[in-house]
Structure formats: structure tokens, C-alpha cells
Amino acid sequence: xxxxxxxxxxPSDLAFAQRELAGRPVLExxxxxxxGAASVDEVIVLPVDDAVILPALxxxxxxxxxxxxxxxxxxxRPLAPPTLVDEVVAALGRSxxxxxxxxxxxxxxxxxxxxxxxxxxxxxRALYQxxxxxxxxAGATLGTALAAAGAGLARASADLAVSLTSLLxxxxxxxxxxxxxxxxxxxxxxxxxxxxEALLASRQERAPRTQRSRPR
Amino acid sequence: MSVAAIVPxxxxxxxxxxxxxxxxxxxxxxxxxxxxxxxxxxxRSVDMVVVAAPxxxxxxxxxxxxxxxxxxxxxxxxxxxxxxxxxxxxxxSLPPGVDIVLxxxxxxxxxxxxxxxxxxxxxRDGADAVVxxxxxxxxxxxxxxxxxxxxxxxxSGLRVAQTPQGFRRAALEEAxxxxxxxxxxxxxxxxxxxxxxxxxxxTVPGSEEAFLVTRPIDLVxxxxxxxxxxxxxxx
Numbered sequence: 001x002x003x004x005x006x007x008x009x010x011p012s013d014l015a016f017a018q019r020e021l022a023g024r025p026v027l028e029x030x031x032x033x034x035x036g037a038a039s040v041d042e043v044i045v046l047p048v049d050d051a052v053i054l055p056a057l058x059x060x061x062x063x064x065x066x067x068x069x070x071x072x073x074x075x076x077r078p079l080a081p082p083t084l085v086d087e088v089v090a091a092l093g094r095s096x097x098x099x100x101x102x103x104x105x106x107x108x109x110x111x112x113x114x115x116x117x118x119x120x121x122x123x124x125r126a127l128y129q130x131x132x133x134x135x136x137x138a139g140a141t142l143g144t145a146l147a148a149a150g151a152g153l154a155r156a157s158a159d160l161a162v163s164l165t166s167l168l169x170x171x172x173x174x175x176x177x178x179x180x181x182x183x184x185x186x187x188x189x190x191x192x193x194x195x196x197e198a199l200l201a202s203r204q205e206r207a208p209r210t211q212r213s214r215p216r
Numbered sequence: 217m218s219v220a221a222i223v224p225x226x227x228x229x230x231x232x233x234x235x236x237x238x239x240x241x242x243x244x245x246x247x248x249x250x251x252x253x254x255x256x257x258x259x260r261s262v263d264m265v266v267v268a269a270p271x272x273x274x275x276x277x278x279x280x281x282x283x284x285x286x287x288x289x290x291x292x293x294x295x296x297x298x299x300x301x302x303x304x305x306x307x308x309s310l311p312p313g314v315d316i317v318l319x320x321x322x323x324x325x326x327x328x329x330x331x332x333x334x335x336x337x338x339x340r341d342g343a344d345a346v347v348x349x350x351x352x353x354x355x356x357x358x359x360x361x362x363x364x365x366x367x368x369x370x371x372s373g374l375r376v377a378q379t380p381q382g383f384r385r386a387a388l389e390e391a392x393x394x395x396x397x398x399x400x401x402x403x404x405x406x407x408x409x410x411x412x413x414x415x416x417x418x419t420v421p422g423s424e425e426a427f428l429v430t431r432p433i434d435l436v437x438x439x440x441x442x443x444x445x446x447x448x449x450x451x
Binding site: 097101103106107108109110111112113114117118119122123127128129130131132157159161162165166168169174175176177178182183185186188189190191192194195197198199202 | 347349352353354355356357358359363364365366367368369373374375376377404405407408411416417418419424428430431432433434436437439440441443444
């Protein structure tokens with residue numbers, strides 16, 4: 001079964017997708033992780049406008065022969081490792097759900113706030129998870145969900161993970177969760193970029209010597 | 217009007233991994249607790265800081281804080297089993313002249329002095345309870361017991377709560393008294409306990425730098441943020 005990985009890149013993603021991280025652009029780290037995943041057959045970058053990620057995705061998929069599994073990944077998550085990509089693809093085979101998302105525990109305290117700036121209730125963190133990407137969806141399921149949503153797609157959130165999980169849950173598609181990697185943080189400010197540099201450096205230190213010293 | 221800041225720091229913080237209590241993990245060469253206390257004590261609005269330490273470590277925490285140059289008067293008292301117990305014990309130790317109390321997490325070492333002052337100011341200006349908040353940037357979903365996704369969460373009406381949280385002293389004391397009586401002291405933060413009394417909790421803008429250090433990755437993020445702050449010439 002063929003596995004197609006798609007990285008939609010919006011104009012607002014571009015600023016950080018092009019920023020240098022350990023000597024190469026953030027987006028290149030993302031593409032390298034997808035190409036480095038044993039399960040992925042093909043990787044494409046899909047330039048899209050901010051408001052229309054899902055319609056662009058539907059359009060791109062309609063122009064291609066159907067993939068068995070589509071992996072959708074965020075261009076601003078440069079540290080999600082190839083093993084995480086393989087795990088979301090493998091999760092589709094293991095579970096009855098035709099979609100799988102990596103998740104992390106919510107560590108923040110979340111409160112509802114009214115229009116006057118007063119606090120309402122405090123959410124029970126245990127009932128919630130933070131979603132990250134890559135998200136894997138059976139190709140046929142994704143195609144059907146995109147087609148069924150039709151014009152509603154244009155109203156989707158500009159956040160890739162939110163818009164895709166919203167689409168799938170609105171269309172009644174079961175979505176399995178699996179433990180994400182804490183490294184799948186989204187690089188959207190200078191502090192994140194500095195953090196990503198530091199994490200990459202510590203990852204290199206931990207890597208066995210044989211992987212580091214490549215013959216030239 | 218006098219302002220005291222309480223730092224409950226008696227917990228273990230297991231999510232950071234095994235080792236020293238969370239508040240004593242090092243960041244830029246100094247324990248998280250020292251960073252947190254330093255920001256509070258340097259804030260112009262704060263007159264005194266009370267740290268609730270693990271009971272067996274009161275003397276060593278007192279010595280640790282004495283080693284660092286800190287602005288305001290700093291007291292160390294024995295904390296309790298839960299965070300709420302620790303806040304209650306610190307509250308009980310406050311002198312009568314204190315009428316505004318801030319409660320701050322030791323695990324938010326980089327909360328800036330300006331944030332501390334703005335929370336204290338909002339209480340002084342008449343709010344009974346104040347919590348600094350940030351927009352929710354994570355994509356969050358609701359899940360069922362089996363780990364299946366139920367639906368994405370609408371983030372528009374939600375905020376991430378930070379600390380220091382500020383209170384009229386009487387409101388915070390009453391909230392902790394009621395929580396202790398109901399045995400519900402360990403549920404929620406201080407703002408949630410006060411809210412349960414029907415007292416309005418006002419929000420003020422939080423700070424990017426006041427993030428919680430709870431996982432190993434947060435410590436790396438804090439190191440990076442501290443390095444940037446030092447590069448800008450801020451200690």
C-alpha cells in the first residue's frame with residue numbers, strides 16, 4: 001500500500017519554514033524526517049493559501065492516483081522524528097480507526113474566560129490532549145471526507161492539525177491517538193527556534209559515534 | 217497596603233524525571249526556585265516573599281536563598297503534603313499588615329518582574345482575584361477513555377492560566393479554608409479555589425516568559441530563553 005506524505009505550506013508558515021536551523025531550513029528538516037521514514041513512498045510540498053488548506057489538499061489529491069495512506073505533516077515541526085512518522089502509519093494497521101494522530105498530555109492550566117475578562121471554569125486536563133503532526137489517514141477515507149465536506153472546507157481553521165481533525169471528526173471518522181514525541185513542537189517564535197537548536201545539539205551528543213562520522 | 221508573595225515549593229515534580237525536587241533543578245546555574253523568588257523580590261510591588269519548602273529542607277532552602285542577592289524580605293516555612301497545604305501554611309505565617317497575596321509557581325522561573333507588578337496592581341485597583349493568561353496556541357482535542365478523538369476544542373473562549381496569581385488576602389484565606397474543610401484542596405489552582413466561592417477572578421495579560429517548567433523539554437526551552445535574556449543584558 002503506497003504512503004504519500006504531504007506538507008502544506010501557507011504564506012504565514014513561510015517565515016519560520018525558511019529559517020535556518022542547525023545549518024539548513026526548518027522545512028528541510030521536516031522533509032528529511034518524512035523521507036527518512038521507512039513507511040513513506042513519496043513526499044510532496046503543497047503551497048497553499050492560509051484560509052484554504054483543506055480545499056487545496058482535496059484538489060491536490062484529486063489530481064493524483066489514490067494513495068493507500070496519506071500522511072499530512074506541518075512544515076513547522078522540524079524535530080518530529082522519522083520513527084514518529086512510521087508509528088502513525090503503523091497505527092492505522094493496528095487499530096480499527098482509519099486515522100491516527102500523535103498526542104501529548106496537556107500541561108497548561110486551561111480556563112474559560114468571558115467577554116468581560118473574568119474566569120469561568122477550569123478544564124479537567126485529563127480529558128484533553130494536545131495534537132501534533134504527522135497525521136495519517138487512509139487515502140480513501142480522506143478523499144471521501146474531503147468530498148463530503150464540500151464547501152464547508154473553506155471555513156476550516158487555519159491550523160493544519162485542527163482543521164484536519166475537525167474535518168475527520170465532523171465526518172464521523174474514528175481517529176486513534178498515539179503517544180507523540182515531545183520534540184514535535186511547532187516552531188513559531190524565536191524561543192522555539194533556540195529550543196530546537198538546543199534539542200538538535202543534545203540529540204547529536206546522544207547519537208552513537210558510528211552514525212555521526214560518515215566517510216566522505 | 218502590604219503585598220506578600222507565596223511560593224509553594226514542597227513538591228517533587230516527578231514529570232521532570234528522577235532527582236532533586238523540581239524547585240531545586242538548575243537553570244543557568246541557579247535553582248528554579250531562586251529564579252522565581254528573585255523575580256518576586258525584585259518586583260517593586262512586593263514587600264515580602266514566603267517560600268514553603270519540604271519540611272526537612274527548610275534550613276537548607278533558607279541557606280540557599282541567603283546565598284543569592286534577593287531584594288525583599290524572604291521567609292522560609294515548612295510546606296505541606298499538597299500544594300494547597302503549602303499555600304495554607306505560608307498564609308498562616310503572614311504578618312497582619314499584609315492585605316494582598318500573590319501565589320507563584322517555583323516552576324515559572326522566568327516570569328518577569330513587570331508581570332508580578334501588573335498582577336499586584338490589578339488587586340490594588342480593586343479586583344478580589346487576578347490571574348495572568350495567555351492565548352491557547354496548542355491544538356487541543358477531547359478524547360474518550362479508549363484514546364479515541366471525540367472532537368477538537370474551540371480555543372476561542374479559553375486561555376492558559378499562569379502565575380503569579382493575585383488575591384485579596386481574605387479571599388484567598390477563605391478559599392483555602394473552605395477547600396480544606398471539603399477535602400478538595402488539591403483540585404485546581406488558587407484561582408479555581410477562590411472562584412468556587414463565587415468570587416470573580418479577573419484576567420490580565422500574561423507573559424511568554426512565564427511558562428511552566430514541568431517536562432525535561434521545558435528546561436531546555438527555559439535555558440534557551442535565559443540565554444537570550446542574558447544576551448540582551450538582563451540578569
